[in-house]
Amino acid sequence: MLPEDLEKAKNQFVQARGMIEAYTHYFGEYPFKKDGYKLIEVPYSGMEHQTAVTYGNGFANGYLGRGNEIGQRFDFIIIHESGHEWFGNAVSAADRSDMWIHEGWTNYLESLYVEYNWGKADALKYINAAKPHIKNERPIISPHDVYATPPGDQYPKSSLFLNTLRSVINDDPRWFKLIHDYFQQFKYKNIMTEDVAQFFNQRTRTDLTPIFNQYLRHPAIPVLQLKFDEEKGTVSYRWKVDEPAFAMPVRVGKKDNWQIIRPTTEWQTMPTSLKKDDFGVATDLYYVNVDKQ
Numbered sequence: 001m002l003p004e005d006l007e008k009a010k011n012q013f014v015q016a017r018g019m020i021e022a023y024t025h026y027f028g029e030y031p032f033k034k035d036g037y038k039l040i041e042v043p044y045s046g047m048e049h050q051t052a053v054t055y056g057n058g059f060a061n062g063y064l065g066r067g068n069e070i071g072q073r074f075d076f077i078i079i080h081e082s083g084h085e086w087f088g089n090a091v092s093a094a095d096r097s098d099m100w101i102h103e104g105w106t107n108y109l110e111s112l113y114v115e116y117n118w119g120k121a122d123a124l125k126y127i128n129a130a131k132p133h134i135k136n137e138r139p140i141i142s143p144h145d146v147y148a149t150p151p152g153d154q155y156p157k158s159s160l161f162l163n164t165l166r167s168v169i170n171d172d173p174r175w176f177k178l179i180h181d182y183f184q185q186f187k188y189k190n191i192m193t194e195d196v197a198q199f200f201n202q203r204t205r206t207d208l209t210p211i212f213n214q215y216l217r218h219p220a221i222p223v224l225q226l227k228f229d230e231e232k233g234t235v236s237y238r239w240k241v242d243e244p245a246f247a248m249p250v251r252v253g254k255k256d257n258w259q260i261i262r263p264t265t266e267w268q269t270m271p272t273s274l275k276k277d278d279f280g281v282a283t284d285l286y287y288v289n290v291d292k293q
Contacts (some may be wrong), residue, residue: 001041001055008059013039015078022116023086023109026176027183031090039078046077048084048106055081070114070126083109091183094190097142099150100216101191104140104158111159124284127163130156131287140216141193160287161215167285168211168248169204170260178203210243215287218242223289224250224263228276235279236269237261240291251282258282 001009016039020030030037035051042054045064055077057064063076087109088102108127115123134157142148166175182199197212214222223240239246246265251258253274261270272279281290 001039005041005059009039009041012059012075013078015075016082018117019079019082019113022113023083025116026109026112027086027180028187031085031187037082037085046081048081048088050085050089053078053081053085068126068129070118070122070129073118074113076110079113080106080110083113086183090188091186092190094192095144096147096149097144098191098193100140100154100158101193101196103150103154104162107155107159108162111163124163127156127159128284130160134160136219136221138219157215157221157287164215164248164286164288165200165208165211167251167282168208170249207245210246211248214241214243214246221287221289222246222248223291224252224281225291225293226276226279227267227293228272228279230275233271233273234269235272235274236267237263238267239263239265241265248286250286250288253280254278255280255282 016037020037024030032051038052039055040052042056044054044056046053046055046057057075057077061067061075062072067076083106084102087105091101091105093099093101111123111127114126134153135151136153136157138151138153140150140154140158140161142150166172169175169178178200181203182196185199186195193212193216197209200208200212214220218241220242225238225240227236229235237252239248244265247262249260249262252261253259253272261268276292279292281288283290
């Protein structure tokens, strides 16, 4: 850094230790030990150059002075751009179309950093705070082989998709083992989304491809349609999606006493003692919309 910023950097750059500790916890050791790790001051916000992360965030938490309450607890450039050492620089997309493998995963790493330091509840608040900024106008995966740039949704929407996938797995120790092994299997390789889906399909022995496709290859997110018959004490439910084979479990009912149902694209009916206004869906765990009728 510039000499006049040395003291500021000494105070701010200590966050790099905690960042490496958190990401090592989830994915394994820093992937470029031989080349080292550096933060280099620049006159722009920053970027993820391999082992030489550029930094221009003003030696302050948040991002260029912005950020919600949880985001103000850490320096976004240190935590996000350094996360690309794992996803982007070690695990790389073979085509620009699948850049969510860089940006979506690294955006998800931010929430893991929050979870490592402040717990799962704050991580969920952090990751869900991005929902109002997602446009859902274009698929996350852009056309292959033409150097097409994915939309900005590739950051938060992909991260929320991974949070949804974690909830589908519904076993946190298993989830953390999966993402650790995913990184280790594809470290120092160029991959595509098909490789990611195949890994999770094989390791879970479940066909998750329709879920991957809905979130990454279509603009719209799943809509859980609910029809209530309060006289009979029933609720009918199905997914409104683009993928015909889409079948994703979801928690419904009352918070702290969720019930897991397994909707498909066909209507199913179950009994419920809850009224329409009291029947909830765990939308902090799944990136979905809900249509109550």
